Amino acid sequence: MLRSLDIRDMLIIDRLEMLFDPGLNVLTGETGAGKSILLDCLGFVLGGRGRGDLLRAGAGQGAVTAVFDLAPDHPARAVLDEAGLGGDAGDEVILRRLVTADGRSTAFVNDRRVSAEALRGLAERLVEIHGQHDDGGLLNPRGHRQLLDAFAGSAAELEAVRRAWGTLQGARRDLAAAEAALAAVRAEEDYLRHAVDELDRLAPQPGEDASLDATRRSMQAAGRIRDDVARALQALGPNGAEALIGDAGRWLDTVADRAEGRLDGAIAALGRCLTELGEASQGVERCLEALSVDPAALEAVADRLFAIRGLARKHGVAPDDLAGFAEGLRQRLAALDGGADDLRRLAGGLAAAEAGYRTAAAALSDRRRAAAGRLDRA
Template sequence: MLTELSIRDFAIIDEISITFKEGLTVLTGETGAGKSIIIDAIQLLSGGRGSVEFVRHGTKKAEIEGLFTVQPDHPIYKVGQNYGVDIDEDGMVVLERTITHQGKSICRVNGKLVTLGIMKEFGHSLIDIHSQHETQSLMDPDRHVELLDVFAGEELRSVLDEYVSVYDKYRTMKKRYKELSENEQEMAQRLDLLEFQLRELQGAEMQPLEDEELSEERKKLMNFEKVYQGIHDAYYSLYGEQRGMDWLSHAMTSLESTSDVDDNLAKLSEEMTNTYYLMEEMTFKLSNQMAELEFDPERLNQIESRLNELNRLKKKYGATVDDMLQYASRIEEEIDEIRNKDSHLSKMESEIAELSEDALLEAQGMREIRVKAADQLAEFIHVELRDLYLEKAAFAVDLQTKPGKQGDPELDGTPVQLLPNGIDLVKFLITTNPGEPLKELHKVASGGEMSRIMLALKRIFSRHQGITSVIFDEVDTGVSGRVAQAIAEKIYGISEGSQVLCISHLPQVAAMADTHVRIEKRVEDERTSTAAKELSMDEKADEISRMITGAELTATTVEHARELLTMADKHKN
């Protein structure tokens, strides 16, 4: 859930900090007070497009910071792993967005700088924003297959993973086949280039880890004097008259003379004797090391020349010798493919056909699960629509395939195109008027109907998507009466599974709020600013009363407001 939101120098907001709670939080206030500005700020945290227009006049930058808390199994942990962002065991995620007056946008997740695209991935895992004009994935036909798969659950996910694995191999093989078969001239030029590169790499006669071994040897040769002096000084500190070993020998002899008097001294004497012989072995090693040291200026020149040659090749073929050897191996295989193109193409055709049949088999398995899930989803949506007084509405999930071409796998004798998530094109269809044909969801015209349809869909999908915070920005526009009450109940129903933040002008929705925040516009020192205040129960009744009348409070409207609050409590219970 979104726990805290801090906004500084954003539009008409100078500085505001709002603490959010679980359940349903409703934001109300007069038009222009800044309610939608707060939603705009949250939208920027989810990767929305920034603009210098958001920076408060007279300031250098707008800053937005949101603190989210998530459960240990939340999908955002996987997103964090993908981009190297640490999310601790407490499940706290901080999204930060800064927009400068020069138009620069700076994004951070848990203090780490990220691109806007990465921030969008984090934001979409945490926040789902819906407005009268922007309904994101629910209204996007290209996303309907993903939503159906989310609804289908784990049964489909395991089959989809298998399909994606086969499909990736199929797509890679087809791409390589196309490259190898289409352009003779390009292939000839490619062959000349690869043969030149292979001759150059093979002519260098590189050995595995050669660059690392040469660098280590060069380091020793370049520091020969320092190394020799260190070993020399260490050796002669130990060996020689009145040196370390002499004194250790004297200490050992002195302790041996007391070992038959005191058992404790006998143990010390034994330890001293062992130490002496260890140090004696050390002097032998130092002596051998000195004897082996030999400075060869010509060898250093040879190493420098060889490393220069390797570094020249690294600029073209890889960061290390091992990388270059691997590259040589790859291009050798590619040269063989091009030289023996016909036999390779024939082999690849067989592999492509086999992979396409494997992928089609997995896709058919997914299709069966999707058909079953589509029927179940339609039943659930019809129930939700009836609750929202769209009894005559009809909803269906349309599953089609994209026609393929010759060489594509065949389904019931007809070629079909393999897509990244199967063979299915999924569209949500609806009609709200009896006798009218089903139409694509995004083509439904009425704003009030669209609000109810979107809420019905959201009520179903919010249980499956794992979104932390669902935000509704005036989705209840254009409705009233019993429909308004039904919408209020649906929004509250969504808040039972996810935190919901809702901007609303409906008193029925405000009455359902677990937390009611009033957004107010103030003018101080000839500057406009926005403030947020969490309302007490009495203040909540007064605010709902104002929403009913749009004017001064009266005893009747306050009583009506309290009655709405009582009805809301009964519904919650």
């Protein structure tokens, strides 16, 4: 129940406070006394359109406050709960709305700011406003169908038509989407088949890029190391240190008997040196064999690595994603190959939906025609 209405600086009203008693309250007055202004202000606080011309001349801000008593089981409480205002609603609800000269308005429910939409939703549960021309709606053809359906009791038929229409619209959307998708795939069929063939021939695997890169780097490093090891082996071999030490030993052997033993230690050391040198040469030679790199194998690794990376750049994906990308292309080709079957299936579903809608619409039309005759005779 509306308990009070407080108006400040609205239209020609400076300030007005109205209190209402339970039951019927009647406002009377001559034409121009301001009854319509009160309704305009009430409509404004209930969510009507805010306008700058509602503001009293010379005022900076107008305000309307309406206080309603709210029973515990009042349907407005559901709206308050939905808007998150249920905890603020006691036995009364206070609606307050402000307007400025530029037409901007601000609404509050129990001193909490709300949107105009939320205010209107609440007001629909609080107030019904009727005018002297309410029966004019009977002359509006747009309302005749609702009146006829209400008289005919065709709620079940209406619901069946709504469901059938929803099914029909869904079938149309599904068919249109499938046709568009199939057309898009057909437009790029040549590209898809070429790309899939290229990817299948290369057959890249996840992780292969990193593995090939590591192998290539290892082989390249081995090649560089092998050059130095080979030079070391040459320096140690018969044409290097081994020959020099051997010559030194032979020269000392020729004069050892005349040196009265003074060269014995040196000659023995040279012998040991030759032995150690031989072992060193064997170790270096084994390392050299282990570092042997087949240039053709290195070239093959590099070629595959660069082919994978080139294909990844071409398709704009990471090398490790090429396998998944190829699978996606295959699925699109499969959709192309099976697209005609899907279209036939969806077209059949659309035909069934159209038939269902026509059947439901015919049943509703029959009930309306039967009720129209009864209503005309009533």
